[in-house]
Amino acid sequence: MRRILISGASVAGPALAHWLHRYGFEVTVVERAPAPRGGGYAVDFRGASLEVLRRMGVLDELRAVETGMGETRYVDAAGRRIASMPAVAFSGELEVLRGDLVEVLHRRTAGVVEHLFGDSVTGLTEDADGVRVTFENAAPRTFDLVVGADGLHSNVRGLVFGPEREHVHELGFYASVFTTANHLGLDRTGVFHNSPGRIAGLYSARHNTEAKAVFYFAADPLTYDRGDVARQRELVAEAFAGQGWEVPRLLAAMADAPDFYFDSVSQVRMASSTRGRVALVGDAGYCASPLSGMGTSLALVGAYVLEGELAAAGGDHRVAFPEYERRLRDFALRCRRQAVDSARWFVPRTRAGLWLRDLNYRMMTVLPTGGLVARMALKVANAITLEDYRGAAVVQP
Numbered sequence: 001m002r003r004i005l006i007s008g009a010s011v012a013g014p015a016l017a018h019w020l021h022r023y024g025f026e027v028t029v030v031e032r033a034p035a036p037r038g039g040g041y042a043v044d045f046r047g048a049s050l051e052v053l054r055r056m057g058v059l060d061e062l063r064a065v066e067t068g069m070g071e072t073r074y075v076d077a078a079g080r081r082i083a084s085m086p087a088v089a090f091s092g093e094l095e096v097l098r099g100d101l102v103e104v105l106h107r108r109t110a111g112v113v114e115h116l117f118g119d120s121v122t123g124l125t126e127d128a129d130g131v132r133v134t135f136e137n138a139a140p141r142t143f144d145l146v147v148g149a150d151g152l153h154s155n156v157r158g159l160v161f162g163p164e165r166e167h168v169h170e171l172g173f174y175a176s177v178f179t180t181a182n183h184l185g186l187d188r189t190g191v192f193h194n195s196p197g198r199i200a201g202l203y204s205a206r207h208n209t210e211a212k213a214v215f216y217f218a219a220d221p222l223t224y225d226r227g228d229v230a231r232q233r234e235l236v237a238e239a240f241a242g243q244g245w246e247v248p249r250l251l252a253a254m255a256d257a258p259d260f261y262f263d264s265v266s267q268v269r270m271a272s273s274t275r276g277r278v279a280l281v282g283d284a285g286y287c288a289s290p291l292s293g294m295g296t297s298l299a300l301v302g303a304y305v306l307e308g309e310l311a312a313a314g315g316d317h318r319v320a321f322p323e324y325e326r327r328l329r330d331f332a333l334r335c336r337r338q339a340v341d342s343a344r345w346f347v348p349r350t351r352a353g354l355w356l357r358d359l360n361y362r363m364m365t366v367l368p369t370g371g372l373v374a375r376m377a378l379k380v381a382n383a384i385t386l387e388d389y390r391g392a393a394v395v396q397p
Contacts, residue, residue: 002026002315005133005143007121008150009036011098012282012299014105016149017113018056019307025315028143029109030116030135032150036106038099039259041177041212041290042067042203044092047381048331049297052304053094058104065100067205072190074358077244083361092381097205097212098296099259121146124159126276145317146278147306149299152266153226154284160275171289171339173265173347175216176236178257180250182211193245194357197349200240200247213250213257215240216265216347232262265289265343267336274321281306286332291346292339294380301384302328308389331384338380 002025006013009031017027045053053059074083109115116138123134130142148156158164182204184191190203197218202211217239224231237251254260266289273285280286282299289295306324313319348354 003130003143004028004145004147005030005121005131005141006147006149007031007156008148008154008282008284009033009106009115009117010102010149010151010282011105011296012284012303013147013149014102014109015052015056015300016147016281016303016307017109018105019304020310021109021113023307023311025310027109028114028116028141030119030121030138032118032120032155034118036102038102039179040098040102040261041214042069042095042205043098043101043296044095044293045297045300046092046094047297047378048384048386049294049300049381050093051386052300055304056108058108059094061104061107062094062096062101065096065104067095067097068188069095069203070187070189072192072203074192074194074361075245077193077195079245083358085361085364101296121155121159124156124278126278131277144277144315145310148278148280148284149282149303151283152263152268152287154280156278157268157280157284160278161270161280167268167270168266168287169269170221170264170266171291171343172220173216173218173291173343174222174235174239174262175214175265175290176232176254176260176262177212177214178254178260179205180211180213180253180257182208183249184211184246186211191246193243193247194348194354195243196351196354197347198240198243199347200243200245200250202246202250213253215250218347218349222264226263229260229262233260236262265291265339267339269336272325274317274325277317279306279317279321279324286328286336288332288335289339291342292335293342294335294338297381298332298335301331301386304386308387311389327384327387334380334383 004025004027006029009029020027070087071084119135119137125132130144131146132142134140148154186204192201199216201214205212240247268287273280281302305327309320309323348357
Protein backbone atom coordinates (compact mmCIF):
# COMPACT_ATOMS: atom_id res chain seq x y z
CA MET A 1 0.00 0.00 0.00
CA ARG A 2 1.59 3.27 -1.04
CA ARG A 3 -1.02 5.80 -2.22
CA ILE A 4 -2.82 7.56 0.61
CA LEU A 5 -5.31 10.41 0.43
CA ILE A 6 -5.66 12.68 3.45
CA SER A 7 -8.72 14.91 3.59
CA GLY A 8 -7.95 17.99 5.69
CA ALA A 9 -4.93 20.31 5.98
CA SER A 10 -5.34 21.72 9.47
CA VAL A 11 -3.24 19.94 12.14
CA ALA A 12 -3.73 16.17 12.00
CA GLY A 13 -3.64 16.15 8.20
CA PRO A 14 -0.24 17.80 7.61
CA ALA A 15 1.26 16.04 10.63
CA LEU A 16 0.20 12.67 9.22
CA ALA A 17 1.38 13.65 5.73
CA HIS A 18 4.81 14.52 7.16
CA TRP A 19 5.22 11.15 8.80
CA LEU A 20 3.83 9.10 5.90
CA HIS A 21 6.11 10.83 3.41
CA ARG A 22 9.08 10.14 5.68
CA TYR A 23 8.23 6.42 5.59
CA GLY A 24 7.93 6.25 1.81
CA PHE A 25 4.20 6.54 1.24
CA GLU A 26 2.84 8.54 -1.70
CA VAL A 27 0.58 11.15 -0.12
CA THR A 28 -2.05 13.52 -1.47
CA VAL A 29 -3.76 16.09 0.78
CA VAL A 30 -7.09 17.60 -0.24
CA GLU A 31 -8.39 20.72 1.52
CA ARG A 32 -11.60 22.64 0.94
CA ALA A 33 -9.99 25.98 1.82
CA PRO A 34 -7.91 27.72 -0.87
CA ALA A 35 -4.81 27.78 1.36
CA PRO A 36 -3.69 26.69 4.85
CA ARG A 37 -6.03 28.27 7.37
CA GLY A 38 -4.64 30.82 9.80
CA GLY A 39 -6.35 32.30 12.82
CA GLY A 40 -7.69 30.35 15.76
CA TYR A 41 -6.91 30.28 19.44
CA ALA A 42 -3.70 29.46 21.27
CA VAL A 43 -2.97 25.74 21.63
CA ASP A 44 -0.63 24.21 24.18
CA PHE A 45 1.46 21.09 24.38
CA ARG A 46 2.82 19.03 27.21
CA GLY A 47 3.84 15.45 27.79
CA ALA A 48 3.33 13.06 24.86
CA SER A 49 2.34 15.72 22.32
CA LEU A 50 5.48 17.74 23.04
CA GLU A 51 7.53 14.59 22.44
CA VAL A 52 5.78 14.09 19.09
CA LEU A 53 6.77 17.62 18.07
CA ARG A 54 10.34 16.90 19.13
CA ARG A 55 10.44 13.73 17.04
CA MET A 56 9.06 15.69 14.08
CA GLY A 57 11.94 18.14 14.40
CA VAL A 58 9.73 21.24 14.60
CA LEU A 59 10.30 22.33 18.19
CA ASP A 60 12.80 25.05 17.33
CA GLU A 61 10.43 26.56 14.77
CA LEU A 62 7.58 26.53 17.26
CA ARG A 63 9.70 27.92 20.10
CA ALA A 64 10.38 30.91 17.86
CA VAL A 65 6.65 31.74 17.72
CA GLU A 66 5.49 30.59 21.17
CA THR A 67 3.19 32.94 23.05
CA GLY A 68 5.25 33.07 26.26
CA MET A 69 2.05 33.55 28.27
CA GLY A 70 2.14 34.25 32.00
CA GLU A 71 -0.68 34.00 34.50
CA THR A 72 -4.33 34.42 33.55
CA ARG A 73 -6.46 36.84 35.55
CA TYR A 74 -10.17 36.62 36.34
CA VAL A 75 -11.98 39.91 36.90
CA ASP A 76 -15.44 41.13 37.90
CA ALA A 77 -17.74 43.33 35.81
CA ALA A 78 -15.76 46.42 36.85
CA GLY A 79 -12.42 44.88 35.89
CA ARG A 80 -11.24 44.20 39.45
CA ARG A 81 -9.11 41.09 39.93
CA ILE A 82 -10.95 38.18 41.56
CA ALA A 83 -8.49 35.35 41.07
CA SER A 84 -5.66 34.18 38.85
CA MET A 85 -4.13 30.99 37.52
CA PRO A 86 -0.46 30.29 36.82
CA ALA A 87 0.80 29.84 33.26
CA VAL A 88 1.33 26.09 33.73
CA ALA A 89 -2.42 25.58 34.10
CA PHE A 90 -3.32 26.89 30.65
CA SER A 91 -0.16 27.33 28.57
CA GLY A 92 1.48 23.95 29.04
CA GLU A 93 5.18 23.44 28.31
CA LEU A 94 4.75 25.12 24.93
CA GLU A 95 1.95 27.33 23.62
CA VAL A 96 1.55 28.71 20.09
CA LEU A 97 -1.25 30.13 18.02
CA ARG A 98 -3.06 27.47 16.05
CA GLY A 99 -2.44 29.34 12.80
CA ASP A 100 1.30 29.40 13.46
CA LEU A 101 1.27 25.66 14.12
CA VAL A 102 -0.57 25.04 10.84
CA GLU A 103 2.00 27.14 8.96
CA VAL A 104 4.95 25.25 10.47
CA LEU A 105 3.39 21.87 9.70
CA HIS A 106 2.50 22.89 6.15
CA ARG A 107 6.08 23.96 5.46
CA ARG A 108 7.16 20.41 6.33
CA THR A 109 5.06 18.95 3.52
CA ALA A 110 4.95 21.73 0.90
CA GLY A 111 6.84 20.67 -2.20
CA VAL A 112 7.13 17.00 -1.20
CA VAL A 113 3.44 16.11 -0.79
CA GLU A 114 0.75 16.79 -3.38
CA HIS A 115 -1.86 19.31 -2.20
CA LEU A 116 -5.28 19.87 -3.73
CA PHE A 117 -6.44 23.15 -2.19
CA GLY A 118 -9.89 24.50 -2.94
CA ASP A 119 -11.29 21.00 -3.43
CA SER A 120 -13.22 18.39 -1.48
CA VAL A 121 -14.14 14.72 -1.56
CA THR A 122 -17.64 13.99 -2.90
CA GLY A 123 -17.67 10.20 -2.99
CA LEU A 124 -15.78 7.13 -1.75
CA THR A 125 -16.23 3.66 -3.25
CA GLU A 126 -14.12 0.80 -1.90
CA ASP A 127 -13.30 -2.36 -3.83
CA ALA A 128 -10.54 -4.97 -3.93
CA ASP A 129 -8.15 -2.55 -5.64
CA GLY A 130 -8.55 0.38 -3.25
CA VAL A 131 -10.84 3.36 -2.76
CA ARG A 132 -12.12 5.25 -5.78
CA VAL A 133 -12.47 8.89 -4.82
CA THR A 134 -14.46 11.57 -6.61
CA PHE A 135 -13.80 15.26 -6.02
CA GLU A 136 -15.65 18.51 -6.53
CA ASN A 137 -13.04 19.69 -9.01
CA ALA A 138 -10.26 17.15 -9.59
CA ALA A 139 -10.72 14.06 -11.74
CA PRO A 140 -11.59 10.79 -9.94
CA ARG A 141 -8.64 8.78 -8.65
CA THR A 142 -8.01 5.52 -6.80
CA PHE A 143 -6.03 5.37 -3.55
CA ASP A 144 -4.96 2.45 -1.41
CA LEU A 145 -6.14 4.18 1.77
CA VAL A 146 -8.14 7.29 2.68
CA VAL A 147 -7.77 9.21 5.95
CA GLY A 148 -10.32 11.74 7.17
CA ALA A 149 -8.49 14.51 9.04
CA ASP A 150 -11.21 17.02 8.31
CA GLY A 151 -12.35 18.04 11.76
CA LEU A 152 -15.48 17.93 13.87
CA HIS A 153 -17.78 18.17 10.85
CA SER A 154 -15.81 15.61 8.86
CA ASN A 155 -16.92 15.06 5.29
CA VAL A 156 -15.14 11.70 5.09
CA ARG A 157 -16.83 10.52 8.28
CA GLY A 158 -20.23 11.41 6.86
CA LEU A 159 -19.58 9.55 3.61
CA VAL A 160 -18.30 6.37 5.26
CA PHE A 161 -19.68 6.18 8.80
CA GLY A 162 -23.06 7.88 8.49
CA PRO A 163 -24.77 11.10 9.59
CA GLU A 164 -23.06 13.52 11.95
CA ARG A 165 -25.86 13.27 14.51
CA GLU A 166 -24.85 9.65 15.19
CA HIS A 167 -21.31 10.58 16.24
CA VAL A 168 -21.17 14.23 17.37
CA HIS A 169 -22.35 14.88 20.92
CA GLU A 170 -22.78 18.47 22.09
CA LEU A 171 -21.62 19.36 25.61
CA GLY A 172 -24.11 22.19 26.04
CA PHE A 173 -21.79 25.08 25.17
CA TYR A 174 -20.88 27.23 22.18
CA ALA A 175 -17.56 28.95 21.53
CA SER A 176 -16.32 31.84 19.47
CA VAL A 177 -12.82 33.24 18.96
CA PHE A 178 -11.41 35.96 16.73
CA THR A 179 -8.45 38.29 16.38
CA THR A 180 -8.78 41.88 17.57
CA ALA A 181 -6.68 44.78 18.82
CA ASN A 182 -4.78 44.45 22.08
CA HIS A 183 -6.57 47.51 23.42
CA LEU A 184 -5.84 46.59 27.06
CA GLY A 185 -2.12 46.56 26.42
CA LEU A 186 -1.83 43.01 27.72
CA ASP A 187 1.74 41.78 28.07
CA ARG A 188 1.75 38.04 27.39
CA THR A 189 -1.22 37.45 29.61
CA GLY A 190 -4.98 36.95 29.49
CA VAL A 191 -8.00 38.36 31.29
CA PHE A 192 -11.38 36.64 31.64
CA HIS A 193 -14.75 37.68 33.01
CA ASN A 194 -17.40 35.16 34.07
CA SER A 195 -21.10 35.33 34.70
CA PRO A 196 -23.21 32.19 35.22
CA GLY A 197 -22.98 30.06 32.08
CA ARG A 198 -20.78 32.58 30.26
CA ILE A 199 -17.14 33.56 29.98
CA ALA A 200 -15.55 36.25 27.85
CA GLY A 201 -11.84 36.88 27.63
CA LEU A 202 -8.97 38.58 25.87
CA TYR A 203 -5.37 37.42 25.69
CA SER A 204 -2.37 38.89 23.92
CA ALA A 205 -0.83 37.30 20.83
CA ARG A 206 2.07 37.71 18.43
CA HIS A 207 4.36 39.43 20.91
CA ASN A 208 1.50 41.60 22.19
CA THR A 209 0.82 43.18 18.77
CA GLU A 210 -2.71 41.75 18.68
CA ALA A 211 -5.13 39.84 20.86
CA LYS A 212 -7.60 36.97 20.72
CA ALA A 213 -11.13 37.51 21.95
CA VAL A 214 -12.77 34.38 23.37
CA PHE A 215 -16.42 33.70 24.19
CA TYR A 216 -18.01 30.56 25.64
CA PHE A 217 -21.65 30.29 26.67
CA ALA A 218 -24.03 27.58 27.81
CA ALA A 219 -27.10 26.98 25.67
CA ASP A 220 -29.53 24.34 24.52
CA PRO A 221 -28.85 23.11 20.96
CA LEU A 222 -29.05 26.03 18.53
CA THR A 223 -30.28 25.86 14.96
CA TYR A 224 -28.22 27.86 12.48
CA ASP A 225 -26.47 27.54 9.14
CA ARG A 226 -22.74 26.89 9.57
CA GLY A 227 -22.16 29.07 6.52
CA ASP A 228 -24.18 32.00 7.88
CA VAL A 229 -21.49 33.97 9.72
CA ALA A 230 -23.78 36.97 10.25
CA ARG A 231 -26.24 34.82 12.20
CA GLN A 232 -23.42 33.29 14.23
CA ARG A 233 -22.25 36.76 15.25
CA GLU A 234 -25.82 37.55 16.29
CA LEU A 235 -25.92 34.45 18.49
CA VAL A 236 -22.77 35.54 20.32
CA ALA A 237 -24.08 39.09 20.71
CA GLU A 238 -27.42 37.85 22.05
CA ALA A 239 -25.75 35.51 24.54
CA PHE A 240 -23.56 38.30 25.97
CA ALA A 241 -25.97 41.23 25.79
CA GLY A 242 -25.84 43.33 28.95
CA GLN A 243 -22.58 41.83 30.21
CA GLY A 244 -20.01 44.05 31.91
CA TRP A 245 -16.24 44.46 31.82
CA GLU A 246 -14.92 44.84 28.21
CA VAL A 247 -17.64 42.66 26.67
CA PRO A 248 -19.48 45.47 24.77
CA ARG A 249 -16.22 46.62 23.17
CA LEU A 250 -15.29 43.07 22.17
CA LEU A 251 -18.73 42.47 20.68
CA ALA A 252 -18.39 45.66 18.64
CA ALA A 253 -14.99 44.50 17.35
CA MET A 254 -16.46 41.14 16.33
CA ALA A 255 -18.08 42.65 13.21
CA ASP A 256 -14.68 43.46 11.66
CA ALA A 257 -12.81 40.34 12.77
CA PRO A 258 -10.93 38.77 9.83
CA ASP A 259 -11.00 35.25 11.27
CA PHE A 260 -14.28 34.94 13.19
CA TYR A 261 -14.93 31.36 14.38
CA PHE A 262 -18.07 29.94 15.94
CA ASP A 263 -19.15 26.38 16.69
CA SER A 264 -20.69 24.10 19.26
CA VAL A 265 -18.45 22.63 21.93
CA SER A 266 -18.82 18.98 21.01
CA GLN A 267 -17.17 15.60 21.16
CA VAL A 268 -16.95 12.79 18.64
CA ARG A 269 -17.66 9.40 20.16
CA MET A 270 -17.42 6.37 17.90
CA ALA A 271 -17.15 2.66 18.51
CA SER A 272 -14.49 2.56 15.79
CA SER A 273 -12.69 5.26 13.82
CA THR A 274 -11.68 2.90 11.00
CA ARG A 275 -13.72 1.01 8.44
CA GLY A 276 -12.26 -0.99 5.58
CA ARG A 277 -9.58 1.13 3.94
CA VAL A 278 -10.71 4.36 5.60
CA ALA A 279 -9.47 5.81 8.90
CA LEU A 280 -10.28 8.96 10.85
CA VAL A 281 -7.68 10.95 12.76
CA GLY A 282 -7.92 13.92 15.12
CA ASP A 283 -11.23 15.69 15.66
CA ALA A 284 -12.86 13.73 12.84
CA GLY A 285 -12.56 10.48 14.80
CA TYR A 286 -12.31 11.37 18.49
CA CYS A 287 -12.75 15.10 19.07
CA ALA A 288 -12.41 15.89 22.78
CA SER A 289 -13.51 19.56 22.35
CA PRO A 290 -11.54 22.73 23.18
CA LEU A 291 -12.63 22.43 26.82
CA SER A 292 -10.36 19.41 27.18
CA GLY A 293 -7.25 21.50 26.54
CA MET A 294 -6.03 18.42 24.66
CA GLY A 295 -7.70 18.60 21.24
CA THR A 296 -4.64 19.59 19.21
CA SER A 297 -2.38 17.35 21.27
CA LEU A 298 -4.70 14.41 20.67
CA ALA A 299 -4.65 15.11 16.93
CA LEU A 300 -0.85 15.16 16.80
CA VAL A 301 -0.49 12.01 18.89
CA GLY A 302 -3.17 10.27 16.82
CA ALA A 303 -1.39 11.13 13.57
CA TYR A 304 1.90 9.85 15.00
CA VAL A 305 0.39 6.54 16.10
CA LEU A 306 -1.49 5.99 12.83
CA GLU A 307 1.57 6.57 10.64
CA GLY A 308 3.74 4.50 12.94
CA GLU A 309 1.45 1.51 12.83
CA LEU A 310 1.10 1.79 9.04
CA ALA A 311 4.88 1.93 8.69
CA ALA A 312 5.37 -1.00 11.08
CA ALA A 313 2.82 -3.03 9.11
CA GLY A 314 4.38 -2.18 5.75
CA GLY A 315 1.24 -0.34 4.74
CA ASP A 316 -1.14 -3.21 5.52
CA HIS A 317 -4.20 -1.49 6.99
CA ARG A 318 -5.66 -4.79 8.17
CA VAL A 319 -2.83 -4.98 10.70
CA ALA A 320 -2.24 -1.27 11.30
CA PHE A 321 -5.76 0.04 11.84
CA PRO A 322 -6.68 -2.25 14.78
CA GLU A 323 -3.36 -1.42 16.49
CA TYR A 324 -3.90 2.29 15.92
CA GLU A 325 -7.28 2.15 17.60
CA ARG A 326 -6.08 -0.04 20.44
CA ARG A 327 -3.16 2.20 21.32
CA LEU A 328 -5.17 5.42 21.14
CA ARG A 329 -8.45 4.35 22.72
CA ASP A 330 -7.73 5.02 26.40
CA PHE A 331 -5.86 8.27 25.72
CA ALA A 332 -8.77 9.65 23.68
CA LEU A 333 -11.25 8.60 26.37
CA ARG A 334 -9.27 10.39 29.09
CA CYS A 335 -9.08 13.55 27.00
CA ARG A 336 -12.85 13.54 26.50
CA ARG A 337 -13.45 13.02 30.22
CA GLN A 338 -11.18 15.93 31.02
CA ALA A 339 -13.35 18.21 28.86
CA VAL A 340 -16.46 17.36 30.87
CA ASP A 341 -14.61 18.03 34.13
CA SER A 342 -13.08 21.28 32.83
CA ALA A 343 -16.45 22.72 31.82
CA ARG A 344 -17.54 22.85 35.46
CA TRP A 345 -14.57 25.08 36.27
CA PHE A 346 -14.14 27.11 33.11
CA VAL A 347 -17.82 28.00 32.59
CA PRO A 348 -19.69 27.44 35.88
CA ARG A 349 -23.44 27.62 35.28
CA THR A 350 -24.41 29.07 38.68
CA ARG A 351 -23.26 31.89 40.96
CA ALA A 352 -22.46 29.31 43.63
CA GLY A 353 -20.28 27.47 41.14
CA LEU A 354 -18.48 30.68 40.24
CA TRP A 355 -17.86 31.50 43.90
CA LEU A 356 -16.45 28.03 44.57
CA ARG A 357 -14.24 28.14 41.47
CA ASP A 358 -12.82 31.56 42.35
CA LEU A 359 -12.21 30.49 45.94
CA ASN A 360 -10.21 27.49 44.74
CA TYR A 361 -8.20 29.65 42.36
CA ARG A 362 -7.41 32.15 45.14
CA MET A 363 -6.24 29.33 47.40
CA MET A 364 -3.89 28.14 44.67
CA THR A 365 -2.15 31.50 44.69
CA VAL A 366 -1.43 31.45 48.43
CA LEU A 367 -0.68 27.77 48.95
CA PRO A 368 2.40 25.93 47.60
CA THR A 369 0.39 24.21 44.87
CA GLY A 370 2.48 25.04 41.79
CA GLY A 371 3.88 21.53 41.59
CA LEU A 372 0.45 20.00 42.09
CA VAL A 373 -1.04 22.07 39.25
CA ALA A 374 1.78 20.96 36.95
CA ARG A 375 1.35 17.30 37.88
CA MET A 376 -2.42 17.46 37.35
CA ALA A 377 -1.93 19.04 33.94
CA LEU A 378 0.52 16.32 32.93
CA LYS A 379 -1.58 13.41 34.17
CA VAL A 380 -3.73 13.16 31.05
CA ALA A 381 -1.04 14.51 28.72
CA ASN A 382 1.15 11.51 29.56
CA ALA A 383 -1.64 8.92 29.55
CA ILE A 384 -0.15 7.18 26.52
CA THR A 385 3.18 5.51 25.86
CA LEU A 386 4.65 6.51 22.50
CA GLU A 387 6.24 3.70 20.56
CA ASP A 388 9.50 4.31 18.73
CA TYR A 389 8.72 3.56 15.09
CA ARG A 390 12.15 4.52 13.74
CA GLY A 391 12.93 0.87 13.07
CA ALA A 392 9.88 0.44 10.84
CA ALA A 393 10.67 -0.49 7.26
CA VAL A 394 10.38 2.24 4.67
CA VAL A 395 7.63 1.32 2.22
CA GLN A 396 9.05 0.47 -1.17
CA PRO A 397 7.46 1.28 -4.58
